[in-house]
Structure formats: C-alpha cells, structure tokens
Amino acid sequence: MSRSVFSDRHSARLFGAIRYGLLLLAAFLSVFPFFWMLIGATNITADINTGKVTPGSALFDNIRAFVAQVDVPLVLWNSAKIAILGTAVTILVSSIAGYGFEMFRSKLRDRIYTVILLTLMVPFAAIMIPLFMMMAKAGLIDTHLAIVLPTLASVFIIFYFRQASKAFPAELRDAAKIDGLKEWQIFLFIYVPVMRSTYAAAFVIVFMTSWNNYLWPLIVLQSNGTKTITLVVSSLASAYYPDYGVVMVGTVLATLPTLFVFFAMQRQFVQGMLGSVK
Amino acid sequence: MANVMAQNRRGGLKRYYDVNGWLFIAPALLLIGIFLIYPIISSLTLSVYSGRGMMMKFAGFGNLVRIYNDPIFWKALTNTFTFFIIQVPIMIVLALVIANALNNPKLRFSGLLRTAIFLPCVSSLVAYSILFKSMFSVDGIVNRTLIGLGLMDQPLNWLTDPFWAKVVVITAITWRWTGYNMIFYLAALQNIDRSIDEAARIDGVPSWGRFFYLTVPMLKPVILFTTITSTIGTLQLFDEVYSLTEGTGGPSNATLTLSLYIYNLTFRFMPNFGYAATISYVIVVLVALLSFLQFYAVRERR
Numbered sequence: 041m042s043r044s045v046f047s048d049r050h051s052a053r054l055f056g057a058i059r060y061g062l063l064l065l066a067a068f069l070s071v072f073p074f075f076w077m078l079i080g081a082t083n084i085t086a087d088i089n090t091g092k093v094t095p096g097s098a099l100f101d102n103i104r105a106f107v108a109q110v111d112v113p114l115v116l117w118n119s120a121k122i123a124i125l126g127t128a129v130t131i132l133v134s135s136i137a138g139y140g141f142e143m144f145r146s147k148l149r150d151r152i153y154t155v156i157l158l159t160l161m162v163p164f165a166a167i168m169i170p171l172f173m174m175m176a177k178a179g180l181i182d183t184h185l186a187i188v189l190p191t192l193a194s195v196f197i198i199f200y201f202r203q204a205s206k207a208f209p210a211e212l213r214d215a216a217k218i219d220g221l222k223e224w225q226i227f228l229f230i231y232v233p234v235m236r237s238t239y240a241a242a243f244v245i246v247f248m249t250s251w252n253n254y255l256w257p258l259i260v261l262q263s264n265g266t267k268t269i270t271l272v273v274s275s276l277a278s279a280y281y282p283d284y285g286v287v288m289v290g291t292v293l294a295t296l297p298t299l300f301v302f303f304a305m306q307r308q309f310v311q312g313m314l315g316s317v318k
Numbered sequence: 319m320a321n322v323m324a325q326n327r328r329g330g331l332k333r334y335y336d337v338n339g340w341l342f343i344a345p346a347l348l349l350i351g352i353f354l355i356y357p358i359i360s361s362l363t364l365s366v367y368s369g370r371g372m373m374m375k376f377a378g379f380g381n382l383v384r385i386y387n388d389p390i391f392w393k394a395l396t397n398t399f400t401f402f403i404i405q406v407p408i409m410i411v412l413a414l415v416i417a418n419a420l421n422n423p424k425l426r427f428s429g430l431l432r433t434a435i436f437l438p439c440v441s442s443l444v445a446y447s448i449l450f451k452s453m454f455s456v457d458g459i460v461n462r463t464l465i466g467l468g469l470m471d472q473p474l475n476w477l478t479d480p481f482w483a484k485v486v487v488i489t490a491i492t493w494r495w496t497g498y499n500m501i502f503y504l505a506a507l508q509n510i511d512r513s514i515d516e517a518a519r520i521d522g523v524p525s526w527g528r529f530f531y532l533t534v535p536m537l538k539p540v541i542l543f544t545t546i547t548s549t550i551g552t553l554q555l556f557d558e559v560y561s562l563t564e565g566t567g568g569p570s571n572a573t574l575t576l577s578l579y580i581y582n583l584t585f586r587f588m589p590n591f592g593y594a595a596t597i598s599y600v601i602v603v604l605v606a607l608l609s610f611l612q613f614y615a616v617r618e619r620r
Binding site: 055059062063064066067069070071073074076077080088089090091093133134136137139140141143144145146149152156159160161162163164165166167168169170171172173174189190192193195198223227248251252254255259270273274277278284287288291294295298299302306310313 | 335336338339340341342343345346347349350353354355356357358360361364412415416419420422425430431433434435436437438439440441442443444445446448449450451452453455457458459460461462463493496497501502505525550553554556557560561564576577580581584585591594595598599601602605606609
C-alpha cells in the first residue's frame with residue numbers, strides 16, 4: 041500500500057518535471073527568434089551569418105544605413121494609416137453586422153449568413169485576380185484605398201461578433217427598449233460598452249492582420265511613396281547579398297508596433313478570446 | 319376590431335424588426351457583395367478563358383486540360399499537400415499538449431510561459447521568414463548549434479536542398495502558429511468543468527488517460543475549428559515561401575505552393591489570368607473537400 045503511494049507520487053513528480061521541461065523548451069524556442077532579431081540589429085552581417093549570439097557594436101551603423109536607404113517616417117506613416125483606419129472601420133462594420141445577424145434573426149438572413157461563412161473556404165489567391173482587375177478599372181492601383189477596401193467587411197470578425205453576441209444579456213436589451221431607446225442607440229450605448237473585451241480582442245487580431253498584410257499590398261502598391269514597412273523590409277531582405285544587420289533593424293521596426301499592441305491589450309485579448317469559445 | 323388592431327400592430331412590429339435586421343447588416347453585405355462575392359464569381363468565369371494579359375479567348379475546358387499536362391502544377395500541388403499533411407497534425411498535437419500542460423492551476427509562472435509561447439503570433443510573416451532564413455544559413459546559428467551538440471558533422475545547406483528547404487518551411491510555420499492554436503484550446507479548457515477531471519484522477523486514471531479519454535473528446539469542436547482554419551491557411555500558403563525563397567519557389571521548385579504559382583502566373587511571367595483563376599479554383603475545391611471530410615470524421619463518432 042505505502043509502496044504504491046510512494047511510486048505514484050514518484051511518477052507524478054517525474055511527470056511534472058517532464059511537463060515543466062517541455063514548457064520551458066517551447067517557451068525558449070518561441071522567444072529565441074525575437075532575441076536573435078534584437079541581437080542581429082547590433083551586429084554586422086558577417087557576424088549574423090556565422091551565428092554570433094552576443095550583442096555587437098554595429099547598432100548605430102545599422103540604423104544609419106537603414107535610414108539612408110528608407111524614408112522611415114513615410115513608410116511607417118503608410119503602414120499606420122492603413123492599419124489604424126482600416127481596423128477601425130473593419131471592426132465597426134463587422135461588429136454591427138455580427139450583432140444584426142444575431143439579434144434580428146430570420147430565415148432569409150440566416151441563409152445569407154451561411155453563404156457568407158462558406159466564403160471563408162475561398163483562399164485569397166482565388167479572388168486576387170478579379171480584385172486586381174477591378175481596382176485597375178477604378179484607377180485605384182498604387183493607392184491605400186485599394187488595400188483597405190477589400191478588408192472592411194471581414195467574414196471572420198462578423199462570425200466572431202455573432203458568437204460573442206450570444207452571451208449579450210437579453211434583459212439589457214429589453215430594459216433599454218422599455219426606456220424608449222432606438223435599436224442603433226442600444227447598439228452604440230449599451231452593446232459596445234458591455235462588449236469591451238470582445239472589441240479589444242478583435243482589435244488585436246484585425247490590427248495585426250492589417251499591419252502584417254503582405255500579398256495584396258505587394259501586388260497593389262508599386263511606387264516607393266506608397267509602400268508599407270513590411271514591403272520595404274522584404275525587398276531589403278531579398279537582395280542578392282542582403283545586409284542582414286540593416287534588415288534586422290527593419291524587422292525590429294516592423295515588429296515593435298504589433299508587440300506593443302499585444303502587450304498593451306493582452307489581458308482584454310485573453311478575456312475576449314475566452315468569450316468567443318464558449 | 320381589437321383583433322384587427324392587434325394584427326396591425328403585430329405587422330408593424332414585424333416590419334420594424336425586419337427593417338432593423340436589414341439595416342444592421344446592409345453595409346457589410348454591400349462590401350462583401352462587391353469585394354468578395356463578385357470576385358469569386360468573376361474568377362469562375364475567368365477560368366474558362368485563356369490568353370495573355372487582357373487579350374483572352376474562350377477556352378472552355380482548355381485550362382483543365384492544361385492543368386492536367388502541367389508538371390509545375392503537379393509539383394506545386396504535391397508540395398502544398400506535403401506541407402498540409404505533415405505540418406497541420408504536428409502543430410495541432412503540439413498545441414494540444416502545450417495547452418494541456420499549461421492548464422494546471424498549480425503551475426508556477428503559467429502566465430509568463432503562456433505569453434512566451436503565444437509571442438510568435440505577433441511577428442509578421444515577412445519578419446519571421448527573414449529571421450528563419452538568417453538562422454538557417456550555411457554558417458548560421460542552427461548549423462553551429464547542431465554541430466556543437468554533435469548531431470551533425472558538417473554544415474547543411476538548408477535552403478538550397480529540396481528536402482531540407484521543406485523542413486525549414488514546416489518548422490517556420492509551426493513556430494508561428496502553434497501558440498495561436500494553443501490559445502483556443504486553453505480558452506476552451508478553462509471553460510471545462512474541473513471536477514470531471516478531478517473525479518477521474520481520484521479514481522486512479524493516469525494523466526495520459528485523462529488527456530486522451532476526457533480532455534481531447536471534450537475539446538472536439540475546438541479541435542475541428544482549428545483544424546479547418548489551419549487547413550485553409552496551409553493550402554493558401556504564400557508569404558513564408560515567397561520570403562524564404564525570394565519568390566522563386568526554392569531549389570527546383572521544392573517549396574513552390576499553389577498560391578505562389580498563381581502569383582507567378584499572374585504577376586511574374588506573362589500574365590495568364592484565366593489559367594491562374596482555374597488553379598485558384600483547384601484550391602477552393604480542395605479546401606471544401608477537406609473541410610467536409612474533417613466534419614464527417616468528427617460527426618460520425620457521435
């Protein structure tokens with residue numbers, strides 16, 4: 041009896057150690073490339089290529105070289121403009137629709153919703169050619185409007201808000217109706233504040249997708265004045281002999297805003313995700 | 319009289335309800351119609367045309383015949399499938415195991431570990447492709463570490479070897495997306511009643527048994543959701559392979575994916591919109607088929 045308890049406890053302890061080891065390894069592997077990026081920004085290319093993992097002294101040279109090749113304020117402004125305005129409108133349009141689909145159900149609208157959900161299976165590659173031709177006809181090639189327009193109604197975010205709306209208490213709506221609020225007022229003044237964490241999580245997801253968007257901007261933005269940070273860094277890195285020290289400065293610059301948004305909203309993000317899986 | 323009035327009022331209420339229902343979804347429907355539904359249909363019509371640039375002729379099933387005889391298409395299809403079949407299961411299992419290990423109230427630093435493992439999702443596809451490319455260079459950190467550990471005698475040229483280039487792509491995608499899927503499992507796990515697991519533990523069910531016979535079945539809907547989204551993501555893989563191989567598709571097209579091939583057909587070579595559109599519909603059909611299979615596999619056991 042006592043022996044079996046002992047061996048149970050023993051194996052539990054061993055299991056716990058294995059689990060901890062696994063988690064630490066996963067955490068290390070997850071964080072290492074970020075560390076590598078920061079260290080890389082301070083080293084010369086030759087050191088990066090030979091796997092040096094200690095900080096070097098080339099940080100300022102790398103920054104100087106980067107600034108000399110790239111119009112940093114303009115490029116960051118382009119990215120920020122697209123990401124912030126695009127995200128704001130996307131969340132507004134998609135959350136209104138997600139709420140509408142859930143609160144005013146009818147057979148026809150439910151069917152439309154199903155069709156919309158099915159489009160999630162269509163890859164972007166399948167619509168990019170007609171979309172490009174459409175933008176060319178409208179004279180929108182090389183404009184930021186062309187980048188933002190196709191992303192404004194996000195099927196995934198509509199789905200996300202419809203799922204989250206199921207948890208919105210019906211009593212709140214009824215009470216507001218009795219007080220004489222119109223439907224848009226209920227949405228704006230009651231639903232939006234109550235669903236704060238859902239909005240925060242949606243903001244994190246949409247902002248990151250928009251900031252990191254690559255394929256569509258690559259096709260549409262052709263002149264240097266309109267390019268985003270992602271495009272610029274990518275073209276620096278695809279040189280025949282890329283100057284990795286300089287490229288690393290660029291990747292740091294391209295990653296900082298998303299890192300900042302994530303850490304600033306981490307708590308609400310996790311809460312919002314929890315709400316969507318219920 | 320009263321009856322008629324009630325009927326009128328009910329009609330008015332229904333109209334009020336309906337008008338609001340349409341108004342709320344109208345902006346989204348308009349945008350989806352123009353920028354999603356129209357291109358989807360337009361792409362389907364394009365697929366029966368062939369020709370260069372804007373000069374296109376009706377080709378009927380000509381594009382399908384061309385697909386059948388196009389070795390590069392088959393190469394891209396095989397590559398895409400290889401990535402899908404190997405990468406998605408590895409990532410889903412890893413994410414499940416990590417989420418399960420993290421979901422222990424007694425675990426110290428669980429918040430810190432969770433943040434660290436989720437962190438890769440924050441990086442842009444382009445940025446992490448660049449990082450992986452530099453880490454896997456011939457004299458790079460990965461080769462040096464492996465040689466240092468005695469696992470390898472001489473440096474491996476990862477990105478110019480057809481087999482190892484695929485391994486790098488799979489490693490890179492797994493690195494980026496495991497934490498993302500883990501968050502979904504973690505969220506679902508925290509909504510599961512702990513007492514079931516506790517009861518099984520007291521009854522002497524070992525932890526691996528609880529994992530396979532309790533946790534996994536209860537997470538089935540979330541696993542299905544993440545498997546389908548990962549399937550869609552992997553089948554339209556583009557950014558990573560484009561960045562890792564400067565858009566060429568790697569050594570002898572070893573990492574050429576269907577999306578990259580479509581891009582090349584449209585914007586790199588002489589544009590052939592019709593043929594590219596046909597290939598894009600191959601992806602649509604594949605995704606639909608695979609999603610259906612995955613639904614079916616889960617439904618059947620209920």
